[in-house]
Amino acid sequence: MTARDELPVKDSKTRTQSGYIGKSEPRANAKRLLQGRGSFIDDLRFPRLAHVAFLRSPHAHAKIKSMDFSKARAAPGVIGVFDGRAVAEYCSPWIGVLGHLKGIKSPPQYPLAIERACWQGEAVAAVVAETRAQAEDAVELVAAEWDPLPAVIDMHESLSGKVVIHPEFEDNICFSRQIDNGEVDAAFKNADVVVEESYSFGRHTGVCLEGRAILADYNAGEHMLTVHHATQAPHMMQDIFSKHLNLPEANVRVICRDIGGAYGIKVHVYPDEMCTAALSIMLRRPVKFVADRLESFLSDIHAREHKVTVRLAATKDGEILAFDLDDLTAIGPYSVYPRTSGIEGNQVVNLTGGPYKHKHYRASLNVVFTNKNVTCQYRAVGHPIAVALTEGIVDLAAQKLGMDPAEFRRRNMIPDDAYPYTGAAGMKYEVLTHHQCLDKLLSLMDYKGLRAEQAELRKKGVYRGIGLAAMIEVTNPSPAFYGVGGARISAQDGATLRLEPTGMLTVLSSVTEQGQGTEGIFAQIAATVVGVTMDKVKVITGDTSTTPYGGGTWASRGAGIGGEAVLQAGKALRSNILDIAAAILNVDKADLDIFSNEVIDLASGESKLPLAELGRVAYFRPDTLPMKFQSELMVTRHYTPREYGFTFTNGIQASLVEVDVETGFVKLLKHWCVEDCGTVINPLLVDEQIRGGVVQGIGAALFEECHYSEDGQLQNATMADYLVPMSGEMPDIVCGHVESKTRTSELGAKGVGEAGTAGAPGAVMNAINDALSSLGARVTTMPFTPERVLDALGKK
Amino acid sequence: MDHSLPLTLTVNGTRVTSRVEPRTHLIDFLRDTAGLTGSHIGCEHGVCGACTVRVDGLIVRGCLTLAVQCEGKTVDTIEGLSDSGELAELQQAFHERNALQCGYCTPGMLVAALDLVKSEPDASRERIREHLSGNYCRCTGYQAIVDAIETVLAMRRTTAKAAGARP
Ligand code: FES
Ligand code: FES
Numbered sequence: 030m031t032a033r034d035e036l037p038v039k040d041s042k043t044r045t046q047s048g049y050i051g052k053s054e055p056r057a058n059a060k061r062l063l064q065g066r067g068s069f070i071d072d073l074r075f076p077r078l079a080h081v082a083f084l085r086s087p088h089a090h091a092k093i094k095s096m097d098f099s100k101a102r103a104a105p106g107v108i109g110v111f112d113g114r115a116v117a118e119y120c121s122p123w124i125g126v127l128g129h130l131k132g133i134k135s136p137p138q139y140p141l142a143i144e145r146a147c148w149q150g151e152a153v154a155a156v157v158a159e160t161r162a163q164a165e166d167a168v169e170l171v172a173a174e175w176d177p178l179p180a181v182i183d184m185h186e187s188l189s190g191k192v193v194i195h196p197e198f199e200d201n202i203c204f205s206r207q208i209d210n211g212e213v214d215a216a217f218k219n220a221d222v223v224v225e226e227s228y229s230f231g232r233h234t235g236v237c238l239e240g241r242a243i244l245a246d247y248n249a250g251e252h253m254l255t256v257h258h259a260t261q262a263p264h265m266m267q268d269i270f271s272k273h274l275n276l277p278e279a280n281v282r283v284i285c286r287d288i289g290g291a292y293g294i295k296v297h298v299y300p301d302e303m304c305t306a307a308l309s310i311m312l313r314r315p316v317k318f319v320a321d322r323l324e325s326f327l328s329d330i331h332a333r334e335h336k337v338t339v340r341l342a343a344t345k346d347g348e349i350l351a352f353d354l355d356d357l358t359a360i361g362p363y364s365v366y367p368r369t370s371g372i373e374g375n376q377v378v379n380l381t382g383g384p385y386k387h388k389h390y391r392a393s394l395n396v397v398f399t400n401k402n403v404t405c406q407y408r409a410v411g412h413p414i415a416v417a418l419t420e421g422i423v424d425l426a427a428q429k430l431g432m433d434p435a436e437f438r439r440r441n442m443i444p445d446d447a448y449p450y451t452g453a454a455g456m457k458y459e460v461l462t463h464h465q466c467l468d469k470l471l472s473l474m475d476y477k478g479l480r481a482e483q484a485e486l487r488k489k490g491v492y493r494g495i496g497l498a499a500m501i502e503v504t505n506p507s508p509a510f511y512g513v514g515g516a517r518i519s520a521q522d523g524a525t526l527r528l529e530p531t532g533m534l535t536v537l538s539s540v541t542e543q544g545q546g547t548e549g550i551f552a553q554i555a556a557t558v559v560g561v562t563m564d565k566v567k568v569i570t571g572d573t574s575t576t577p578y579g580g581g582t583w584a585s586r587g588a589g590i591g592g593e594a595v596l597q598a599g600k601a602l603r604s605n606i607l608d609i610a611a612a613i614l615n616v617d618k619a620d621l622d623i624f625s626n627e628v629i630d631l632a633s634g635e636s637k638l639p640l641a642e643l644g645r646v647a648y649f650r651p652d653t654l655p656m657k658f659q660s661e662l663m664v665t666r667h668y669t670p671r672e673y674g675f676t677f678t679n680g681i682q683a684s685l686v687e688v689d690v691e692t693g694f695v696k697l698l699k700h701w702c703v704e705d706c707g708t709v710i711n712p713l714l715v716d717e718q719i720r721g722g723v724v725q726g727i728g729a730a731l732f733e734e735c736h737y738s739e740d741g742q743l744q745n746a747t748m749a750d751y752l753v754p755m756s757g758e759m760p761d762i763v764c765g766h767v768e769s770k771t772r773t774s775e776l777g778a779k780g781v782g783e784a785g786t787a788g789a790p791g792a793v794m795n796a797i798n799d800a801l802s803s804l805g806a807r808v809t810t811m812p813f814t815p816e817r818v819l820d821a822l823g824k825k
Numbered sequence: 826m827d828h829s830l831p832l833t834l835t836v837n838g839t840r841v842t843s844r845v846e847p848r849t850h851l852i853d854f855l856r857d858t859a860g861l862t863g864s865h866i867g868c869e870h871g872v873c874g875a876c877t878v879r880v881d882g883l884i885v886r887g888c889l890t891l892a893v894q895c896e897g898k899t900v901d902t903i904e905g906l907s908d909s910g911e912l913a914e915l916q917q918a919f920h921e922r923n924a925l926q927c928g929y930c931t932p933g934m935l936v937a938a939l940d941l942v943k944s945e946p947d948a949s950r951e952r953i954r955e956h957l958s959g960n961y962c963r964c965t966g967y968q969a970i971v972d973a974i975e976t977v978l979a980m981r982r983t984t985a986k987a988a989g990a991r992p
Contacts, residue, residue, distance in 0.1 A: 063919055065861075065903030065931075072856075072862035239865070290926075321869060717926065717969055724966035756958055757957075759954070762968055
């Protein structure tokens with residue numbers, strides 16, 4: 030299982046090259062970015078381009094008494110000023126609910142708030158002008174009168190329902206869910222050891238370096254809307270623009286060029302973006318909106334903000350019997366469309382305790398509305414919370430039992446030969462490798478050596494800590510994730526491969542690229558399967574009018590789902606190429622193979638026909654082919670994962686920290702991650718996905734939090750005040766892999782994009798607590814700022 | 826009311842003459858007037874480094890510098906530094922090491938890295954991390970960037986040694 034087997038993409042009797050799969054090929058599409066010659070949306074230049082800026086609510090909750098646009102309309106360069114009612118005539122509202130999240134509710138949401146704003150930063154008026162500066166100047170001239178309403182900021186207050194935010198509902202509960210697989214109380218009663226702890230996770234956000242960006246270009250002559258959009262899911266957005274702007278699907282084209290970071294931030298429907306598209310139709314000209322940094326903090330989705338109490342029951346031999354948890358999370362005033370804001374909490378209750386073989390599980394979830402910015406799915410959705418609270422309580426139990434945390438985990442992890450396996454929370458795992466990953470991690474980091482060093486240093490007053498965090502991760506989601514709930518979000522993806530006359534290979538895929546390396550790995554797969562060299566392959570993504578239909582990039586699905594579609598299309602194209610070669614050469618197809626841009630004789634390896642010559646004949650001299658023969662040098666294949674709801678992956682991370690007990694500062698010394706994403710298509714890219722993800726997770730653990738005042742004002746909406754990880758504080762990160770291929774696809778790849786973010790916060794938390802353990806202190810409120818560490822040490 | 830002022834400067838070796846509003850930042854002038862969109866905007870308040878360009882040989886934040894401050898000066902951006910070959914080694918090392926994902930931070934990162942490579946040929950890994958501490962990258966986690974710069978520094982030292990050893 031651990032060896033990198035050759036891919037079973039060709040018959041065993043064929044002469045295959047191992048190809049490019051598993052090789053660290055640099056990405057061809059990185060070159061333009063290295064010269065500053067990418068095309069991000071704000072780089073596009075259009076004739077008659079208008080710019081929109083928004084007036085945003087200064088209150089967390091307020092009635093809009095009146096807005097006077099007369100001064101703004103008269104300002105230089107202003108093309109138009111619009112309120113919510115005006116835009117609503119062109120764009121219908123939406124409701125962020127899904128059928129499979131039973132009971133979830135949310136009120137209709139409009140592009141611009143009408144009558145009432147529900148968070149500070151909600152857009153209430155749009156000013157369109159010749160330049161962005163003019164639009165911003167004119168926003169200042171809108172005279173708005175407000176009637177402030179009571180704002181619900183705290184999640185417990187929201188749950189109490191004393192003040193109900195939306196008059197159409199009886200309470201503030203958006204969604205709730207209970208899981209109980211039975212006999213949990215009995216398990217706790219019979220346990221030798223019970224531990225309980227509460228964890229709190231700060232509300233943070235994605236901080237993409239490029240703000241959200243959209244340039245909508247309506248052509249009245251064709252009744253056609255072309256949207257240049259920084260989105261991860263162009264087909265989903267095409268469907269949404271079509272539906273809410275009332276245009277035929279074919280009259281909407283969504284194009285994604287370069288995107289400056291996404292991480293889940295750019296996969297949702299944003300009111301200001303919908304408004305921009307509507308304005309383009311209203312004004313019959315291209316309109317652009319790029320969120321500036323303040324707007325990004327106020328209106329990009331936030332995430333996390335959970336408070337969880339978890340209990341664990343174990344025997345004195347160190348066998349975990351049960352987990353029991355209660356999660357409360359606050360999502361802002363609306364459930365975000367179309368994925369809903371119930372998914373993160375849902376993931377927490379699905380994933381807690383995931384690596385372990387306990388039999389009893391109970392979880393309770395409440396998702397409540399508040400008057401803060403909305404939250405929704407951001408990289409690793411729910412995983413960082415589930416992993417941290419699971420691994421935090423597991424460490425606490427180990428401590429109470431006097432067991433080494435690595436050994437305690439080993440005793441409780443699901444055995445590597447137990448698969449397929451259904452966990453206590455009801456999740457089905459096809460094949461996981463917790464034990465192999467644990468072993469590999471411990472040797473990679475020299476766990477024993479580090480423990481010895483830690484003990485030595487402790488004697489000298491140096492507080493080092495080692496933290497482990499095992500994890501499971503949802504990847505390659507089937508339609509069970511969104512589709513079954515009624516969301517028009519594709520779980521399948523497609524790939525089209527075309528052999529060009531000169532023997533080049535064009536690949537069109539519905540998966541999108543935000544720098545993960547999608548295009549690079551698809552080129553590797555296509556080149557390998559068809560039998561051409563990498564320099565012959567050109568990959569095109571991100572255009573609804575040219576690529577096959579598909580879901581795009583989210584939930585660690587691009588490689589596993591989109592990659593399999595490329596592989597299948599490659600196999601079909603290869604077969605078609607050999608049909609043509611057999612016709613030209615007048616030999617049996619079974620005696621031929623393709624290798625390095627040439628059709629070769631299978632037995633001898635002798636070159637028979639360059640693909641460039643085959644292409645020439647097929648396209649320009651088909652008259653020389655047999656009368657009834659038609660060559661097909663373009664094929665499309667699709668792939669949907671079906672057998673499992675999700676193709677789970679697993680891994681484990683470790684963090685080594687040093688805590689300065691005088692100042693509360695945490696210094697990250699090193700970080701390790703061993704994970705199993707099945708087939709590793711490109712080790713370089715996989716490791717960089719993990720490292721980038723780990724650093725985002727570290728941000729959550731140590732720095733990042735959106736601070737709201739009691740009246741719902743975001744207090745740190747600048748990059749100087751909201752701290753993100755910078756290079757100086759980040760450690761080197763060591764990656765290792767175990768490869769258990771998924772059997773649900775021929776490619777065998779599972780996802781990896783979120784693994785780093787999923788496990789890092791838990792590992793860092795456990796490392797800090799390990800460092801503090803001899804001082805009897807623990808931290809459980811993220812982010813672990815120096816102040817909170819000192820607080821835990823009783824030094825504040 | 827037109828408050829615009831005349832401005833003449835050299836951008837990537839070419840003399841550019843224009844009129845600008847006094848409030849126009851250098852980054853907006855470069856992107857909107859000069860059409861050089863390779864330098865990016867990430868925060869507009871001097872924290873992220875996406876707008877890093879070179880003015881008279883020194884790196885500056887394009888979002889904290891006014892265009893009119895650059896009267897008579899020489900400005901180099903990612904486009905010019907690419908075409909002149911000045912960044913070639915770093916670009917190749919970044920490419921091979923995959924020291925970029927989305928690439929939005931990359932132009933600023935490269936211009937900042939070039940500054941270090943030129944001024945501190947012996948910079949340690951720690952110094953590299955420190956020097957880049959004003960350049961935010963959300964994608965990579967920084968390690969690949971540090972590796973790439975380390976590679977270039979080592980390469981340059983080897984070349985310098987070889988050159989020095991020659992009779
Ligand atoms: S845009 Fe200039 S430092 Fe961020
Ligand atoms: S590569 Fe995306 S921000 Fe650096």
